[in-house]
Amino acid sequence: MDHLDLKYGCNPNQGHARISMEVGDLPLQVLCGSPGYINLLDALNGWQLVSQLAEATGLSAAASFKHVSPAGAAVSLALNETERRMYFIGEHEELSPLATAYVRARGADRMSSFGDFISLSERCDLQTARIIKREVSDGVIAPSYEPEALALLQKKKGGKYVVLQIDPSYEPPMLEMRSVYGITFAQERNTAVLDASVLQPIVTQNKDLTEEARLDLLVALNALKYTQSNSVCFAKRGQTIGVGAGQQSRIHCTRLAGEKADAWHLRQSRQVLDLPFLPSLSRNEKDNAVEAYLRSEIQDPGLYFSEDVPPLTDQEKRGILASITGVSLASDAFFPFRDNIDRATQSGVSNIVQSGGSLRDDAVIKACDEHGILMVCNAIRLFHH
Incomplete structure (x- = not known):
């Protein structure tokens, strides 16, 4: 296929959106969902980042993209106990190297990663798909997927989650072009x-x-x-x-x-790790609560915590x-x-x-x-x- 029609451009009023190739077929396939213009910008930038980072380090790599910049990027260093707690990973939950890389990429700035587009440097395994399944995300791009991982991701968002497969052997032309205001760069x-x-x-x-x-x-x-x-x-x-x-x-x-x-x-401090969150809070609501707590912006602690929480003072932060x-x-x-x-x-x-x-x-x-x-x-x- 040499082109792919999209729902719309950057905004709903911008129609006739598509991606295409002048020569040959597109190096990616849509395995699930209907990707948008910004989704694909995030996906293609993210894929370049993780594939090159993996090559530079010899480690599995992942990125969490939002609006054509990474909210987080990481390689697969094992998580310590503190990192598991701050990233909401169970003490005994098993993580593959790729899953570890994505947990780190997502955890770098969980507020900004909300609704991200994920890029993975290698075949998406089931452990990585399970992590992705429980986070609020728009889509994922990887060179391939384990059958069980793909089946799990295809159920996300009621079957509307965007799953892209990129050809890892694809090499783009040396010259890149784009049009701005009718002028080709x-x-x-x-x-x-x-x-x-x-x-x-x-x-x-x-x-x-x-x-x-x-x-x-x-x-x-x-x-x-x-x-x-x-x-x-x-x-x-x-x-x-x-x-x-x-x-x-x-x-x-x-x-x-x-x-x-x-x-x-x-976020790694004892005061934050020991916050008594209400059991009804989702991970994203906990992220919001932590952000507000660190900024001393919580007006009604009862919305987030099961007991009184002393503020984290400026002096404590500086210390x-x-x-x-x-x-x-x-x-x-x-x-x-x-x-x-x-x-x-x-x-x-x-x-x-x-x-x-x-x-x-x-x-x-x-x-x-x-x-x-x-x-x-x-x-x-x-x-x-």
């Missing part, structure tokens, strides 16, 4: 390979790049390649923990990503976050001022990769040295629009 697609070879040169006094940091920087870089610019990504434990996307100022990217990373760490270290950060372009570095340190950043090339590189490097941060300036810009 063309450029070579971004073929930059973001593996361990791009984590050099290290330009700071601190040159101790650990294996853990190396993995996290690769997760962050590959996520940025498919994040709407300007963008900054924080990562830890093989997953993104804060993505600041589509901001006009880089410091706003860093602040947004840092706030999300801070929330990810605060928890003050002990955080080992966070990695990637930027899709250079830092124009040291303010980004100073803000990043407030969220425990110890490792940074960015392109470099600013007139103020020396000031940015000096800021890293003052904070003991390792920084790579690899001359690779990753704008994505």
